[in-house]
Amino acid sequence: MSLLVQKYGGTSVGTVERIEAVADRVAATQQAGNDVVVVVSAMSGETNRLLGLATELSDRPSTREMDVLLSTGEQVTIALLSIALHKRGVPAISFTGSQVRILTDESHSKARIEHIDCERINGELSQGRVVVVAGFQGADEKGNITTLGRGGSDTTAVALAAALRADECQIYTDVDGVYTTDPRICEGARRLEKITFEEMLELASQGSKVLQIRSVEFAGKYNVPLRVLSSFKDGPGTLITLDQEEDMERAIVSGIAFTRDEAKVVVRGVPDQPGVAARVLVPVSEANIEVDVIVQNSGVDNTTDLTFTVSRGDLARTLEVLGGVVERLGAKQVETDDRIAKVSIVGVGMRSHAGVAAKMFSALAHDNINIELITTSEIKTSVVIEERYMELAVRALHSAFELSGSKE
Amino acid sequence: MSLLVQKYGGTSVGTVERIEAVADRVAATQQAGNDVVVVVSAMSGETNRLLGLATELSDRPSTREMDVLLSTGEQVTIALLSIALHKRGVPAISFTGSQVRILTDESHSKARIEHIDCERINGELSQGRVVVVAGFQGADEKGNITTLGRGGSDTTAVALAAALRADECQIYTDVDGVYTTDPRICEGARRLEKITFEEMLELASQGSKVLQIRSVEFAGKYNVPLRVLSSFKDGPGTLITLDQEEDMERAIVSGIAFTRDEAKVVVRGVPDQPGVAARVLVPVSEANIEVDVIVQNSGVDNTTDLTFTVSRGDLARTLEVLGGVVERLGAKQVETDDRIAKVSIVGVGMRSHAGVAAKMFSALAHDNINIELITTSEIKTSVVIEERYMELAVRALHSAFELSGSKE
Numbered sequence: 001m002s003l004l005v006q007k008y009g010g011t012s013v014g015t016v017e018r019i020e021a022v023a024d025r026v027a028a029t030q031q032a033g034n035d036v037v038v039v040v041s042a043m044s045g046e047t048n049r050l051l052g053l054a055t056e057l058s059d060r061p062s063t064r065e066m067d068v069l070l071s072t073g074e075q076v077t078i079a080l081l082s083i084a085l086h087k088r089g090v091p092a093i094s095f096t097g098s099q100v101r102i103l104t105d106e107s108h109s110k111a112r113i114e115h116i117d118c119e120r121i122n123g124e125l126s127q128g129r130v131v132v133v134a135g136f137q138g139a140d141e142k143g144n145i146t147t148l149g150r151g152g153s154d155t156t157a158v159a160l161a162a163a164l165r166a167d168e169c170q171i172y173t174d175v176d177g178v179y180t181t182d183p184r185i186c187e188g189a190r191r192l193e194k195i196t197f198e199e200m201l202e203l204a205s206q207g208s209k210v211l212q213i214r215s216v217e218f219a220g221k222y223n224v225p226l227r228v229l230s231s232f233k234d235g236p237g238t239l240i241t242l243d244q245e246e247d248m249e250r251a252i253v254s255g256i257a258f259t260r261d262e263a264k265v266v267v268r269g270v271p272d273q274p275g276v277a278a279r280v281l282v283p284v285s286e287a288n289i290e291v292d293v294i295v296q297n298s299g300v301d302n303t304t305d306l307t308f309t310v311s312r313g314d315l316a317r318t319l320e321v322l323g324g325v326v327e328r329l330g331a332k333q334v335e336t337d338d339r340i341a342k343v344s345i346v347g348v349g350m351r352s353h354a355g356v357a358a359k360m361f362s363a364l365a366h367d368n369i370n371i372e373l374i375t376t377s378e379i380k381t382s383v384v385i386e387e388r389y390m391e392l393a394v395r396a397l398h399s400a401f402e403l404s405g406s407k408e
Numbered sequence: 409m410s411l412l413v414q415k416y417g418g419t420s421v422g423t424v425e426r427i428e429a430v431a432d433r434v435a436a437t438q439q440a441g442n443d444v445v446v447v448v449s450a451m452s453g454e455t456n457r458l459l460g461l462a463t464e465l466s467d468r469p470s471t472r473e474m475d476v477l478l479s480t481g482e483q484v485t486i487a488l489l490s491i492a493l494h495k496r497g498v499p500a501i502s503f504t505g506s507q508v509r510i511l512t513d514e515s516h517s518k519a520r521i522e523h524i525d526c527e528r529i530n531g532e533l534s535q536g537r538v539v540v541v542a543g544f545q546g547a548d549e550k551g552n553i554t555t556l557g558r559g560g561s562d563t564t565a566v567a568l569a570a571a572l573r574a575d576e577c578q579i580y581t582d583v584d585g586v587y588t589t590d591p592r593i594c595e596g597a598r599r600l601e602k603i604t605f606e607e608m609l610e611l612a613s614q615g616s617k618v619l620q621i622r623s624v625e626f627a628g629k630y631n632v633p634l635r636v637l638s639s640f641k642d643g644p645g646t647l648i649t650l651d652q653e654e655d656m657e658r659a660i661v662s663g664i665a666f667t668r669d670e671a672k673v674v675v676r677g678v679p680d681q682p683g684v685a686a687r688v689l690v691p692v693s694e695a696n697i698e699v700d701v702i703v704q705n706s707g708v709d710n711t712t713d714l715t716f717t718v719s720r721g722d723l724a725r726t727l728e729v730l731g732g733v734v735e736r737l738g739a740k741q742v743e744t745d746d747r748i749a750k751v752s753i754v755g756v757g758m759r760s761h762a763g764v765a766a767k768m769f770s771a772l773a774h775d776n777i778n779i780e781l782i783t784t785s786e787i788k789t790s791v792v793i794e795e796r797y798m799e800l801a802v803r804a805l806h807s808a809f810e811l812s813g814s815k816e
Contacts (some may be wrong), residue, residue: 016461050484057424057496058492061494064503065490066491069487069488072480075476075477076477080461082476085474086469087466094792096476099551099552
């Protein structure tokens with residue numbers, strides 16, 4: 001008998017019919033002999049409805065009261081799912097975040113879980129009940145309701161799985177697993193059976209939106225086996241675990257991620273002296289603008305070019321911030337390009353295999369795709385290219401690293 | 409400086425605009441130098457929306473989960489009202505029933521309040537905050553969410569006022585006070601400045617729907633001055649207190665209540681022996697049918713007629729239940745009439761004044777209205793008459809007891 005934590009997101013519980021389908025799935029899981037804890041989000045659309053009401057009243061509503069407001073969304077779902085389970089003869093009991101003492105810090109709207117008291121949940125499980133817990137929410141030490149911010153229900157599920165030492169944390173979504181790349185762009189894209197936490201993190205941070213980064217980090221930290229599955233069709237999904245067994249046959253690259261949501265900023269002719277990168281980038285981050293890729297070439301004539309990327313939406317503000325800085329530094333000029341894309345190959349196999357990056361560059365060169373920027377990490381290599389070549393690059397790399405089900 | 413508890417029902421907070429109006433009123437109350445605790449219901453329509461979702465999933469949803477579900481309605485309102493108060497520069501903080509430890513028994517959907525921990529509320533009040541509390545809900549000793557059943561928000565307000573020793577509990581509704589009778593039926597109907605708890609109870613139980621009986625009982629028990637006011641227009645409303653000061657000028661009768669929701673059942677020719685009334689009525693109440701008026705005349709020939717009234721909706725079931733009983737008793741026959749109405753005069757003055765009932769009967773006789781049944785209590789006399797005479801009877805009595813503002 002296993003203890004499973006299953007998480008169903010807003011789309012999976014978006015209508016009464018879908019809640020019925022979730023209840024069927026949970027009932028089957030329990031009848032197969034498992035203990036089940038279910039974590040649910042608000043019905044899709046509900047959070048926006050509540051936000052709309054608050055926004056009509058104030059353009060800057062207090063975060064404490066927003067947490068009180070938004071946490072009702074999941075509370076509705078836990079009650080409805082429990083009712084649907086009872087109807088199927090499955091004993092079930094619902095709990096809000098504060099009822100099972102998901103203790104968080106006091107950072108309303110982006111609280112972090114500090115402790116979970118498992119006693120009540122274990123007591124109910126031992127009586128054969130399915131325990132249905134509201135995702136996304138907890139309470140601080142004073143009993144104030146808190147929410148965990150974006151992707152919070154995934155975090156709740158992983159935290160519960162860790163605290164309860166569950167055998168698996170199953171995240172039900174609208175896709176049936178993690179793919180080698182986006183099937184909409186590359187026909188040969190293939191569902192991965194297994195992937196490591198690190199790879200999943202890199203894929204997520206590079207634009208693959210299947211799971212929230214924070215919940216993957218959390219699962220990795222506490223070694224909770226995580227499985228991504230579809231609410232809408234049966235299948236084994238993708239298992240995310242701490243480490244791949246030694247598997248000589250396994251691919252060097254697990255997946256290809258991409259994003260076109262970035263813009264490039266090049267500051268030309270910066271004096272090549274210590275502290276210059278900081279003088280350019282500190283004001284940018286102080287303006288709450290997230291910088292992604294940063295590249296500094298060694299220069300000539302005691303000057304250098306500093307290049308970095310930001311979200312496209314932040315480009316205008318970035319230029320405002322840079323205005324004064326560049327002048328004070330005596331830089332030559334600032335160039336921007338918002339028609340770029342970033343493509344990354346990700347895989348733990350890159351650690352032990354030389355020449356992976358070179359193979360990537362060759363594949364792109366073969367299709368005449370010019371590389372503008374390169375950054376690398378231990379298990380990832382990213383390139384920034386012209387946006388119009390993005391799909392071509394993804395397909396070329398997918399083929400070069402033999403990621404399709406059948407060899408090409 | 410006074411401590412006021414204000415309660416706003418579902419209609420008063422039914423839209424964002426109405427919540428703004430409530431916030432204005434609360435802000436003004438605080439700025440006038442009062443400490444304010446506000447109790448709110450779910451926005452009108454919300455409870456029915458949630459009930460609809462549950463009913464789609466199950467025809468007999470668990471009461472525990474229904475309480476989890478329905479309690480979100482008030483939780484939404486407390487957050488929105490607090491946000492609206494902040495927008496007006498009024499410091500405010502919201503609490504659910506379980507957050508301020510409104511401890512109830514375990515009777516889901518009709519829980520009774522056992523204790524309120526005032527520490528947290530007093531702490532917030534002493535810091536100058538308006539405290540906004542979710543009505544209708546509490547939590548049992550294990551932390552399960554409970555609801556108080558119909559009229560529960562009124563009960564929450566009165567219980568809080570009692571626990572906090574508030575100077576007044578103000579119930580905002582869609583009427584501007586308690587009237588001598590329904591103004592839709594009697595033009596001369598007049599708002600009462602003051603009324604006693606007992607009178608209010610009798611009026612409420614006789615069909616005047618301004619306040620829920622339970623909250624009036626509660627207010628009377630703990631001597632919490634209760635005021636009924638309108639959310640939509642200014643005015644002093646009606647104050648309900650423990651006892652009227654000795655006021656020689658005051659009217660003997662305070663108000664006239666009526667209901668047409670009843671049906672009469674006459675069991676004829678019942679053997680006149682001990683235990684017969686019980687043998688007829690116990691099976692009826694065991695079938696969960698509430699019996700209102702009960703009259704047994706002294707009979708002739710060792711038989712008697714037993715007459716009682718039930719809700720019209722329960723008449724068919726009552727006859728089913730009576731079927732066997734009547735046969736076993738050897739009663740002659742059962743007659744029914746569902747075109748009746750009950751009209752009552754209510755007033756504490758009836759205690760000390762003789763001849764009040766006689767005056768009532770004379771007034772009805774003057775208009776040729778036949779009285780079918782009579783029951784009396786210390787501060788109330790009720791008659792059952794043909795339904796078609798109801799309006800006429802109400803107007804005749806209103807005039808006879810000089811209840812209009814200007815003498816008629």
